[in-house]
Amino acid sequence: MTYIDNERNIARTEAxxxxxxxxxxxxxxxxxxxxxxxxxxxxxxxxxxxxxxxxFGIHSPGSGVLLSDDMCRRMVQRAEITELTGHDxxxxxxxxxxxxxxxxxxxxxREYNKGRANVYGLSYRHLTAEEMNRPKTFHNAVAIYYxxxxxxxxxxxxxxxFVISRYYSPAAEEELKRYMTIAMGNDGLGSFFSTxxxxxxxxxxxxxxxxxxxxxxxxxxxxxxxxxxxRVVIDGVKTSWFFYSREMESTKNExxxxxxxx
Ligand SMILES: [Zn+2]
Numbered sequence: 248m249t250y251i252d253n254e255r256n257i258a259r260t261e262a263x264x265x266x267x268x269x270x271x272x273x274x275x276x277x278x279x280x281x282x283x284x285x286x287x288x289x290x291x292x293x294x295x296x297x298x299x300x301x302x303f304g305i306h307s308p309g310s311g312v313l314l315s316d317d318m319c320r321r322m323v324q325r326a327e328i329t330e331l332t333g334h335d336x337x338x339x340x341x342x343x344x345x346x347x348x349x350x351x352x353x354x355x356x357r358e359y360n361k362g363r364a365n366v367y368g369l370s371y372r373h374l375t376a377e378e379m380n381r382p383k384t385f386h387n388a389v390a391i392y393y394x395x396x397x398x399x400x401x402x403x404x405x406x407x408x409f410v411i412s413r414y415y416s417p418a419a420e421e422e423l424k425r426y427m428t429i430a431m432g433n434d435g436l437g438s439f440f441s442t443x444x445x446x447x448x449x450x451x452x453x454x455x456x457x458x459x460x461x462x463x464x465x466x467x468x469x470x471x472x473x474x475x476x477x478r479v480v481i482d483g484v485k486t487s488w489f490f491y492s493r494e495m496e497s498t499k500n501e502x503x504x505x506x507x508x509x
Contacts, residue, residue: 258387259439265389265406266444274449274482278489281404288398288489293330294323294369296337297409297422299388300379302401304332306394306410308422309339310360318417323367326397326415331367333360334374336383338429381407386435390447391426393419393468395459396486399451408449413467414459423448423471431478442477454487461485 268277278284294311295304305326310333311319322328333340333356340356341347347355357373364371376383390408392399397414401407409426413419429435430446440446448468453459461483472479 254382255385258382258385259436262387262389262436262439263444266447269390269406269447269480269482274447275484277405278484281402283402283404285489287400287402287405288396288486289400290398291400292326292328293332293372294326294328295332295374296334296339297411297426298334298337298379298381299386299401299407299409300381301332301334301374301410302380304400305397305415306412307416308425309333309337309343310363312337312343312360312363313339314418319363320367322415322417323369326412328367329369330372331360331364331369332372332374333357334379335376338434386429388426388430388435388446390449391423391430392449392451393423393464394451395453395456395464396451396490397453406447408447413464414453420467420471423468427471427475427479431475440478445478445480446475447480447482448472450481450483452483452485454485454490 291304293304295301295306296310297306297308305328307314307322310331311322314322335353337356341352361371381387388408390406392401392408392410393413394410395413397412399410401410411419411422411426416422427446431437431440450461450464450468452461452464465481465483468481472481
């Protein structure tokens with residue numbers, strides 16, 4: 248057995264544990280039982296990739312490399328971004344520049360993003376594979392966070408997952424489609440996702456803005472996820488407790504299987 252096979256086996260074993268927990272508790276209870284959950288909604292002034300290995304920032308694939316210059320600039324302004332990051336082995340960067348040889352990609356990514364940061368008047372930081380919270384050669388995401396708060400950062404105790412900043416991103420549905428494809432493809436856990444161990448898309452509703460209510464976010468997710476049938480489950484969390492008071496806790500289970508959400 249090769250090293251990579253072994254790493255993938257470990258990731259699958261861990262994935263089963265995460266998914267069982269999500270199935271048994273639902274995302275809401277999983278969030279509530281985390282003592283540091285308020286830390287997960289601390290916001291950020293850094294624009295990062297939505298890669299599950301990056302656990303801080305306002306997320307956009309490749310730190311906005313797939314957005315038009317105009318769209319990215321607007322996102323930077325709206326989110327009051329002061330720092331831009333790039334990272335090793337960035338799939339979004341590879342997608343934006345398919346003709347760059349694999350061995351040159353990390354170096355060019357660093358240089359290119361440094362230039363972008365300069366244009367937007369931001370500081371720049373490059374994250375090496377060692378600084379990221381995932382295996383170097385594949386994606387171990389069992390979830391995709393569809394963040395309507397604009398504040399979410401994954402903390403310890405929450406399942407590994409891509410993050411889409413629905414609150415700030417002008418292309419969230421497209422990003423969701425892309426991350427689902429990665430998670431369920433060869434670069435992710437792939438055929439591991441099944442009816443028994445589905446990929447979880449977790450909507451994080453805004454505490455007050457109805458534009459990003461749980462229902463609305465889950466409707467958007469459903470439009471993208473419906474083609475995958477029971478291999479994807481749509482879950483969700485109302486986040487007002489984490490921003491304000493825990494008294495607003497509801498006992499309602501907010502998880503909806505794709506097949507029966509309509
Ligand atoms: Zn990336």
